[in-house]
Structure formats: structure tokens, C-alpha cells
Amino acid sequence: MKILKIIAIVLLVAFVGIQFIPTTRNQSEVVPKTDFMLVNDVPNDIKNKLQVSCYDCHSNNTIYPWYNKVQPVAWFLEDHIKEGKAELNFNEWDDYSNRRKNSKLKSIINQIENGEMPLWSYTLIHKNALLSTGEKELIIGYMKQIKDSLN
Amino acid sequence: MxxxxxxxxxxxxxxxxxxxxxxxxxxxxxxxxxxxxxxxNHDNSDGHHDGKKKKMAMNGDINSQTILNDYFNLKDALVVDDNAKAKELGATLATSLGKLDISKFTDAQQSELKDIIEDATEHAEHISESPIAHQREHFKVLSKDITDMVAITGTQVKLYEQFCPMYDGGSAWLSMSKDIKNPYYGSKMLNCGKVQKEIN
The missing domain is CATH 1.20.5 (Single alpha-helices involved in coiled-coils or other helix-helix interfaces)
Structure with missing residues (x-):
């Protein structure tokens, strides 16, 4: 019993301790001129859907949930966002060459079609980020249209 | 209690x-x-490591023929449906791409090549960590990148651009042999396709 108690205390201290390690937050007030929405004339319904379903991890501005204040959740999210932005950053859309835009659009279309994006671990909590079949078709159709206009 | x-x-x-x-x-x-x-990989570039990845690449000592060889090895792995081998070769190709020497080209060609390499590297990296269906999706765009690269760098050996009308609305790839061995379908439809163009 005593040993259990000691272990519990140690773990508790560790849990409290990690709360004090600072994290970097992915937040920015400025939307750069190169943003996907600014460069393309995106219809409003698609705009809203992209903002809610994609922009948290694929732009410079994340709308954080309350539990991001708790470690180690914050680290987990930080990692995801970093990876997401490296893959595709909608804020930097116009910095991509046509060749790369084409590649990104192809991946966007494929991953939405296959249900790989938005990530299930994200939609698990962000229910409003889920895409219905109709919404998927709408976004895919729009992305295909942009892709065709590049070629 | x-x-x-x-x-x-x-x-x-x-x-x-x-x-x-x-x-x-x-x-x-x-x-x-x-x-x-x-x-x-970029150790032999110019010594500083703190710049952006983009800027650092492409000062190496590898010529386009090495990249073509890596590409063909990767293609052959896809032809025989070997996911693990394709992963390995995708990583090899990504490394080689980062070391391509583009110094002898004009400024316009260099910027075009940089763009191609950057895109191709991304696809090669994805191939190095994906299941085979994904590898093939990326291989399609990669093939376009490599074809565009050859249009600038030229090639020492004769190449055949081959085309399969069935895969993803029609997809091309490069081969050193006239014979059709389809990297998009592998054993499922090994002979689907035809020679579309010869590149010297």
C-alpha cells in the first residue's frame, strides 16, 4: 500500500509538473495575401466548410479547444498541426508554384474522396468538421475546377 | 477503501x-x-544548415541519370507489386533528388528544375511511407515531374514514354524498354498500355 501511494504521488507530481512546460501556439491575426480564400473566389458555403474542417491544422491560425490548456493534450495537438502545415498550408497557397498547386489539389481531392481527411481523431471531437457526402462532393467538385483551371 | x-x-x-x-x-x-x-544529404551543398530546405537543396553532385535510375528501380518495384521495396526506393529517390546538380543550366531552367525537384521530392517521400495504392497515385505525378525534368536535362539513354488509358483517367510513365510493364496495375494488368513517345 505504501509503495502504491509513493508511485501515485510521483506520477501526480509529474502530471502537474508537465503543465508548466510552455507550448507554442499556432495563432496569427493576419491572413496573408497568399491565402487560398483570397486568391480564389471561393463560394461562401465551401469557405465555411474549409475553415471549420481544414484550417485548424492547415493554416497559421488554429481555433483551440479548451482542453488544449491541459498537457499532454497540447503537445499532441502541436505535433499534428506542425505536420499538417508542412503538408499543406492554405495561408501560403499562392506561394506554391502551379506544379505544386496541382499536386496539392490532387492530394486534397484524393484524401477527401477516401475519407482520410479530415482525420478521424479530429472529427471525433470536432463533430462539426465532419463532411457529409454532399459536402464532400461540393468540395471535390470545386477543387477539381481549380485544378482544371491551372492546366 | x-x-x-x-x-x-x-x-x-x-x-x-x-x-x-x-x-x-x-x-x-x-x-x-x-x-x-x-x-x-546537403552536407556537400554549401556548408550552412540553417537556411530553408528549399534553398539548401540542389547544389549536389548527382546528375539526372542517377535520378532516372532511381526512378526506374522504383517503377520496377511497383511493377512487381512490392510495397516494401518501393518504400525503400522512394526514400532513395528523394535523397538523390536533393543532391541534383543543376549549376550548368540557365537561370530559367534552374528555377524550373527547382520547382520540379521540390514537387518530385514530396511525392518520393510519400511513396517511402505509403501503402501501394497510394504509392501508385504519387507515382503518377512523380512520372510527370521526371518527364519534365528530362525535357530540360536530356537523357543519355533512349526512353519510352508509355501510357495506360485505364488508370486514373489515363496515366503515363517512363521506361528504358519498349515492352509494356504497367507500374500502376502490376500483376493485375501487367500489359495494359502502349508506347506513346520515344525520348532520346
Whole structure:
């Protein structure tokens, strides 16, 4: 019993301790001129859907949930966002060459079609980020249209 | 009894948080490893490592023929449906792409090549970590990149651009042989396609 108690205390201290390690937050007030929405004339319904379903991890501005204040959740999210932005950053859309835009659009279309994006671990909590079949078709159709206009 | 319950709850909470934390650390380490690798790849570039990856690449000592060879090896792995081998070769190709020597080309060609290489590297990296269906999707765009590269760099050996009308609305690839061996379908439809163009 005593040993259990000691272990519990140690773990508790560790849990409290990690709360004090600072994290970097992915937040920015400025939307750069190169943003996907600014460069393309995106219809409003698609705009809203992209903002809610994609922009948290694929732009410079994340709308954080309350539990991001708790470690180690914050680290987990930080990692995801970093990876997401490296893959595709909608804020930097116009910095991509046509060749790369084409590649990104192809991946966007494929991953939405296959249900790989938005990530299930994200939609698990962000229910409003889920895409219905109709919404998927709408976004895919729009992305295909942009892709065709590049070629 | 109450106390035991409380202690257990706390322990479970702490345990979960620590496990997640160590997962995260492991992942981070992995990332660092990758970063290190890329850095090493460019060791022979110009000595400074703090610049952007984009800027650092393409001062190496590899010519386009090496890249073509890596590409053909990768293609052959896809032809025989070998996912693991394709992963390995995708990584090899990504490394080679980062070392391509473009110094002898004009400014316009250099910027075009940089763009091609950047895109191709991304696809090669994805191939190095994906299941085979994904590898093939990326191989399609990669093939376009490599074809565009050859249009600038030229080739020492004769190449055949081949085309399969069935895969993803029609897809092309390059081969050193006239014979059709389809990398998009592998054993499923090995002979689907035809020679579309000869490149010298």
C-alpha cells in the first residue's frame, strides 16, 4: 500500500509538473495575401466548410479547444498541426508554384474522396468538421475546377 | 477503501499522461532524425544548415541519370507489386533528388528544375511511407515531374514514354524498354498500355 501511494504521488507530481512546460501556439491575426480564400473566389458555403474542417491544422491560425490548456493534450495537438502545415498550408497557397498547386489539389481531392481527411481523431471531437457526402462532393467538385483551371 | 479508489484514479490519470508524453517524445525524436538526414544529404551543398530546405537543396553532385535510375528501380518495384521495396526506393529517390546538380543550366531552367525537384521530392517521400495504392497515385505525378525534368536535362539513354488509358483517367510513365510493364496495375494488368513517345 505504501509503495502504491509513493508511485501515485510521483506520477501526480509529474502530471502537474508537465503543465508548466510552455507550448507554442499556432495563432496569427493576419491572413496573408497568399491565402487560398483570397486568391480564389471561393463560394461562401465551401469557405465555411474549409475553415471549420481544414484550417485548424492547415493554416497559421488554429481555433483551440479548451482542453488544449491541459498537457499532454497540447503537445499532441502541436505535433499534428506542425505536420499538417508542412503538408499543406492554405495561408501560403499562392506561394506554391502551379506544379505544386496541382499536386496539392490532387492530394486534397484524393484524401477527401477516401475519407482520410479530415482525420478521424479530429472529427471525433470536432463533430462539426465532419463532411457529409454532399459536402464532400461540393468540395471535390470545386477543387477539381481549380485544378482544371491551372492546366 | 475510498482512499484506494482515489489513489488508483490519480495513478491512472498520471499514467495515461506520461504514456502519451513518451509517445510524443518518441515521435519528436523520429522527426529530429529525419531533419538530421536531410541535413546530411546537403552536407556537400554549401556548408550552412540553417537556411530553408528549399534553398539548401540542389547544389549536389548527382546528375539526372542517377535520378532516372532511381526512378526506374522504383517503377520496377511497383511493377512487381512490392510495397516494401518501393518504400525503400522512394526514400532513395528523394535523397538523390536533393543532391541534383543543376549549376550548368540557365537561370530559367534552374528555377524550373527547382520547382520540379521540390514537387518530385514530396511525392518520393510519400511513396517511402505509403501503402501501394497510394504509392501508385504519387507515382503518377512523380512520372510527370521526371518527364519534365528530362525535357530540360536530356537523357543519355533512349526512353519510352508509355501510357495506360485505364488508370486514373489515363496515366503515363517512363521506361528504358519498349515492352509494356504497367507500374500502376502490376500483376493485375501487367500489359495494359502502349508506347506513346520515344525520348532520346
Amino acid at each position: 475510498k482512499k484506494v479508489k482515489l489513489v488508483t484514479t490519480i495513478m491512472v490519470m498520471a499514467f495515461i499522461s506520461l504514456t502519451t508524453m513518451s509517445c510524443k517524445d518518441a515521435k519528436k525524436e523520429h522527426n529530429n532524425d529525419e531533419g538530421h538526414n536531410t541535413e546530411m
